[in-house]
Amino acid sequence: MKRKPANWPALCLVALLLAPAAALARSSDRNQPMDAGADRSDCSVSSDSGPCVLTGNVKITQGTLIINAAKADIKRADGDISFVTLTGSQATLKQELDDGSPFNGRANKIEYDMPKDTIVLTGNAYVDKNGDTIKSERIVYNSKTGQVESGGTGGRVNIRMQPKSKTAAPAKGGG
Numbered sequence: 001m002k003r004k005p006a007n008w009p010a011l012c013l014v015a016l017l018l019a020p021a022a023a024l025a026r027s028s029d030r031n032q033p034m035d036a037g038a039d040r041s042d043c044s045v046s047s048d049s050g051p052c053v054l055t056g057n058v059k060i061t062q063g064t065l066i067i068n069a070a071k072a073d074i075k076r077a078d079g080d081i082s083f084v085t086l087t088g089s090q091a092t093l094k095q096e097l098d099d100g101s102p103f104n105g106r107a108n109k110i111e112y113d114m115p116k117d118t119i120v121l122t123g124n125a126y127v128d129k130n131g132d133t134i135k136s137e138r139i140v141y142n143s144k145t146g147q148v149e150s151g152g153t154g155g156r157v158n159i160r161m162q163p164k165s166k167t168a169a170p171a172k173g174g175g
Contacts, residue, residue: 029063029064029095032062034060034061034081035060036054036059036061037057037059038054038058039056039057040056041054041055048078048079049077050076052072052076054071055070055071056070058071058086058088060072065095067086067092067094068088068091068092069086069087069110070087070088070089070091071086072084072086073085073087080114083111083113084110084111084114085109085112086109086111087108088108089108090107090124091107092104092105093105093106093110102129102130103127104127104128106121106126107121107124108122108123109122117145118141118142118143119141120139121138121140122137122138125137125138125150127139131162132160132161133158133159133160134150134158134159135157135158136151136155136156136157137151138150138151
């Protein structure tokens with residue numbers, strides 16, 4: 001019988017925590033034009049497969065998606081963006097989900113593999129979906145399946161899940 005990893009309960013909780021984000025991510029954003037700005041760019045415009053590197057105060061928007069980073073390395077294949085690497089002393093991404101709730105993530109490095117629908121956040125990674133949070137050295141999120149893996153070498157995973165009803169219960173004792 002194959003043994004489950006020691007952090008199996010945490011991985012299950014993380015999967016449940018973020019699974020709705022896959023189905024609810026603003027579906028229309030991917031069909032919107034992507035606008036990017038930076039202090040400097042080095043982009044190949046003559047090829048459908050050339051790289052594009054943006055540096056300094058990078059801001060990328062696509063529909064409700066807003067990304068801020070120190071550097072963005074964008075790879076294209078057949079004219080479509082295929083892979084984006086964002087770096088900085090906390091690259092950030094924000095997006096409104098189809099249900100109107102906010103989704104926020106930040107890390108020292110964010111890698112987005114578009115064909116695989118996978119986002120990897122590394123280096124002091126943090127994800128917040130409407131108050132439910134995950135903090136870890138590394139978070140891997142598959143936006144198509146909702147599968148989330150977190151943890152890293154010697155790191156710890158910290159999860160906060162909000163109650164379904166966010167009405168605060170009165171504090172006990174102390175008066």
